[in-house]
Amino acid sequence: VNKPDALKMVVQHDEAGIIGIVGGIGPYAGLDLNRKILDQTLARRDQDHVNVLMLSWPGHIPDRSAFLIGQSQDDPTVGILRCLRVLERAGASVAGIACNTAHSPRIFNAVTKVLRDSESRIAVVNMIYEVAMFLRTNYPAVKNVGVLGTDGTIRANAYAEVLSEEGISTTYPDPDVQHSRVHPAIYDSVYGIKACSEPVTEKARKYVLEAAHHVLEDKGADALVLGCTELPLVVRERQLYGKPVIDPTLILARALIARVAPDKLVPLDL
């Protein structure tokens, strides 16, 4: 093979496809999605793994929650679109966005509308829709899920809208728990997950577990959805109080693999 020719040639889209990841929102959450794609792939050697292209471009994507609750006018949609455009140009055929808040209709629908209008060929998998499908398929008895997430995700009612179409109701924490436990566990600049991911702090984990107790035990939800991609970084348990803990990042990872290499998907182990 002539190497200069190899370098100059137009990059052909890979036959098996490339999974694109809109990372950086937050950066560790993007890594977590990327790692779960590897973990959920049947592979014995490097070459067995699927192709993944992750762009972490955090300075270009303002805070999604601050935008949705009206604290900031900086619209994250433009940065997410630019990111998807880079991924598509580099050969990604399918993409995931490693941020629940970005799946709020005001952001996600704006992104997908622009992609449709511009005849983009990249397919963006909707993480929240995948969670709804996952619950219906694997936990048909679950009628009410407790969702922990950012203020923006809750204010935008991102989960409730999609889950209600599957006959599942959504329980959020009471406002005082949201403000004193969930939001600071994610955002606090001293102990929050976005500020301290390696390692995460005991305080962030404790606060998330207290909020989990609140929605599962006090409010009686049938299952817990870790509805912010930072939360699986502190909660590794697959059950709490005998009820399933749903990790949307893991479900998105599996949905992305299923699009490019369904034969390589590790069997589901609930």
Add this chain to the structure above:
Amino acid sequence: VNKPDALKMVVQHDEAGIIGIVGGIGPYAGLDLNRKILDQTLARRDQDHVNVLMLSWPGHIPDRSAFLIGQSQDDPTVGILRCLRVLERAGASVAGIACNTAHSPRIFNAVTKVLRDSESRIAVVNMIYEVAMFLRTNYPAVKNVGVLGTDGTIRANAYAEVLSEEGISTTYPDPDVQHSRVHPAIYDSVYGIKACSEPVTEKARKYVLEAAHHVLEDKGADALVLGCTELPLVVRERQLYGKPVIDPTLILARALIARVAPDKLVPLDL
């Protein structure tokens, strides 16, 4: 902002630059480099982090070690170049290759020659050169380092060539230790790190620690270099037998941050 315009516009190179990662060789080693870039960045919120674009394209890059020892004629150079080309076109100004064996002169020099000849603007940081600089700066008393790596890295003498220019000699494991401990810890299809990364196996870790004892205690090296990007996945210790353990992935992560955002580098903590 008009969103369709934002989507259509040519992606401008980011002022601060994008760090490119040639990942997939192996896939978990690429993630490890990416994570160390985050860990070594001073950041309190998503937007403080540097831009990173990682392409994991494992099916396009045949095994580096098999090529170097003559077991295979499949040259990994072409795949690495294609990967770098994708990263450059997407806006990366600097790149790291998350694989020590790919830094063997026969592969790395071929890659950089093609880049020079084609007037590529992407700067590929040489991980082994960075390790030599790091040792000279931070461990001036170290005169002899023990290097654990793949058969290819050792056969190609990748470390010895660069380190000798800094007056440092290189000790490799004896052939029986290399064949019975180091190589299988990386490559074994049942317990090796490439096959089992999440979690790694106790056997892989035990074998690597036995090889470390061999070069540090039996052969008297002053420091240990984890000269395969899979090895830091099983050895987290920063010292063994009172001697420093050098992680080239960590050094590469810091060298990449230093190129795009030196003011954001976490102070070195030896």
